[in-house]
Amino acid sequence: MGYTAIPILEQIGDFIGIFVKLDDRFIGAPWLTYYRIRVSIPVDKPIKQRMKLLKWDKTTCWVNFKYERLHTFCFFCGMLGHSYKFYLRARESAIPVEQYPYSADLRVGGNRGPREIGDQDYRRGSRQRLLIRGKFWIPGPPDPMSTLSWNCRGLGNPRTVRDVVDMVSRKQPDFVFLMKTKVGREHAEQIRVTIGFEGLFYVNNNGLSGGLALFWRKNSTTRLLSYSTNYVDIEVTITGHPAWWMTCYYGFSERTRRTKSWDLLRALAAASNLPWTVMGDFNDLLFQHEKRGGNSRPNSLLRGFGDALEDCGLAQLPMAGYPYTWEKGNGTVNWIEERLDKVLVTNEWRNIVPHAKVTNLRTRKSDHSALFLGIHESLGTSGTGRRGF
The missing domain is CATH 3.60.10.10 (Endonuclease/exonuclease/phosphatase)
Incomplete structure (x- = not known):
């Protein structure tokens, strides 16, 4: 049984949440860089980022996950339904936003990454200003000889x-x-x-x-x-x-x-x-x-x-x-x-x-x-x- 066999993909889906369906276009296809499955994700647990698989030779490898149509999730705790900008533990944490364990890379195609948060994110005002105020964190060029x-x-x-x-x-x-x-x-x-x-x-x-x-x-x-x-x-x-x-x-x-x-x-x-x-x-x-x-x-x-x-x-x-x-x-x-x-x-x-x-x-x-x-x-x-x- 190969790693892309339907039972294996179903087990991966059940690891993420509850397996729903495999994209039919991938059935019988040659080895590809990715496979698509539909999964029902539990909202009371952090989203999964990857899974370890056991190979035939008893060594292991990691399978990384990316999500389509993913709802708002927290880069700090990984839970669906809220943003790290409004999560008290993230706000009180001494961990810089760029070191949060989750990121926009979990979305297919990526998205705007985390930025520094502050009081400006909690000010009353128009919805548009609430979303765009503050400094965005953008990785800069490498420091020379750092x-x-x-x-x-x-x-x-x-x-x-x-x-x-x-x-x-x-x-x-x-x-x-x-x-x-x-x-x-x-x-x-x-x-x-x-x-x-x-x-x-x-x-x-x-x-x-x-x-x-x-x-x-x-x-x-x-x-x-x-x-x-x-x-x-x-x-x-x-x-x-x-x-x-x-x-x-x-x-x-x-x-x-x-x-x-x-x-x-x-x-x-x-x-x-x-x-x-x-x-x-x-x-x-x-x-x-x-x-x-x-x-x-x-x-x-x-x-x-x-x-x-x-x-x-x-x-x-x-x-x-x-x-x-x-x-x-x-x-x-x-x-x-x-x-x-x-x-x-x-x-x-x-x-x-x-x-x-x-x-x-x-x-x-x-x-x-x-x-x-x-x-x-x-x-x-x-x-x-x-x-x-």
Whole structure:
């Protein structure tokens, strides 16, 4: 029995809702990129986006769904009958609209995507104004030489992989750094192919823990300098512009090994004179206000990390979005949030990349947010006025 046999299509229809009818024009047709069925969709459950099928060789594949004549549905919860613009949980959520789990892509032919919402959507007035006021969210062109960094806490979960692919598709970074991958290199290689990048350097995981993966879009821009289980060092080169040095970093999580993390940063700082940026999960705080909940961070740890950055000539870039990047015990009295993920730069790097911006990207799966380092407008040496690339 093939995957396009009528019983299989009926099972797919019953998975979505209740199977009603198969488009007769597809009966007996050769393999096509899609098949059409009519389904009665339950209104008390979120609409289905895809379904996993088991192949003859015991491997699995995904079948994605698109809908015709689909009624208004919520990009936040997936329920029919209301828009995310008038859904209280969406309005109170800290998740940006572009990260909602549903989108207009579920409609055949697509539709206008989500946009930022605000009080203007709730003002009284004509129906026409209510629908068109506010700013529409439209994906812009990719930021040149931008970087995405995320402590994903395991790439073995398909949802985590989907989050990575979604962020790469939306933000279009040139580099992607993933920490605590917890899978073999072969799995990371599959992700590289999926996101369409040319390069991958992988630091093997230790059993069910650890693992670093750095992906880059173009081989011509990247040269590997050094690596360990805590970092990957590369030189970034673009024709006609100053080269710089980027360290993708994961600090020891144990407090007893903090000094070792700080000494590692000092050793790295002595390795090159290039403009330098360090990005990743440092497992360290600079200030008490970078933590909410639980006991205060010992001042000795704050001073130790701060002294290490001063010795290295590094400063922390401001971060847009939610102020914390890690959480524990969400929804309980023991809820703790901290800003463990950071982007640090030297003055030399800041001078050649004056418009760099760090954005906190909230994620659904990991207890860590992702950081996006976007390089906007121009890039060049001070006073050169070079055009962006």
